[in-house]
């Protein structure tokens with residue numbers, strides 16, 4: 206047993222927040238608390254947790270999780286849960302490193318020999334997807350995800366939807382499967398029309414067909430289409446998720462390990478999903494620590510389906526002028542860990558979450574790193590539209 210001696214966080218480009226936990230026996234682990242566009246809020250929440258948990262036993266991961274959850278009185282939500290996530294992932298990494306085993310070994314061992322992954326194409330105003338799809342195919346991907354539309358009015362012209370169908374057809378013609386992210390930006394009057402138009406072309410799934418705060422509408426939506434319904438990046442713990450499982454309104458759950466309480470909670474969420482015949486496709490347009498931890502979970506989770514990864518995602522290029530592009534491999538020492546072949550990444554051979562973080566680079570970039578801001582979308586009348 207060894208007590209936690211420090212918990213540090215690092216704001217880094219392009220828009221990530223890493224967490225490092227160290228213990229008195231010289232061990233350490235890395236986590237990720239990235240909550241896109243809300244960096245300062247997470248840092249504040251982490252400050253509070255750091256004040257509480259320095260001095261706790263690093264091995265007592267569940268006790269720390271329960272303490273953060275229950276003794277904060279207020280609980281849940283993107284901010285609190287992303288802060289807990291970073292510490293939880295780091296504690297699991299630390300424990301597995303100390304025991305000199307890969308994390309999946311502590312989670313019951315492997316149930317598969319490689320991990321299916323997908324990457325993004327298209328950006329927030331999707332165009333030229335055919336060329337990007339070809340590039341992804343050449344990189345080794347067999348599946349991609351793209352935004353179904355740009356920003357859209359509450360009730361827009363039906364003609365605004367036709368290009369979504371054409372883009373899906375173009376990507377499928379390249380020989381890739383494609384998930385379509387409605388991004389919560391398409392409201393009910395348009396979403397149901399778009400699903401009907403897309404259905405003959407068999408997208409792999411529709412993501413966030415409507416915002417998660419409309420469970421009754423999502424249930425109704427799911428009964429109108431044969432396309433698998435996926436969501437979950439804006440659900441933060443098992444109590445958020447249970448109503449969707451009980452309503453049988455989703456087919457694929459997409460919890461994000463950096464927002465849903467870390468390794469501990471995503472494992473419990475996965476088991477709940479298994480009991481309702483719902484697959485797990487962890488969300489992760491984030492950094493290398495979140496992805497590495499997700500891969501360890503994927504290896505040990507029976508109802509895992511496919512893992513999102515942010516390699517080349519448009520957000521990774523949104524850095525200040527002159528700062529260059531930061532991507533998954535900027536902060537890891539062995540860049541072969543995230544290599545993709547035939548749509549899969551291989552089982553990492555390293556201990557812990559399977560990557561060695563380049564701490565010197567993290568510290569260098571974090572020195573003068575501005576917080577990333579969410580995008581702003583407005584319609585032609587100036588009214589706010591969903592990002």
Ligand SMILES: [Mg+2]
Nearest residue numbers: 386388412438
């Ligand atoms: Mg999404």
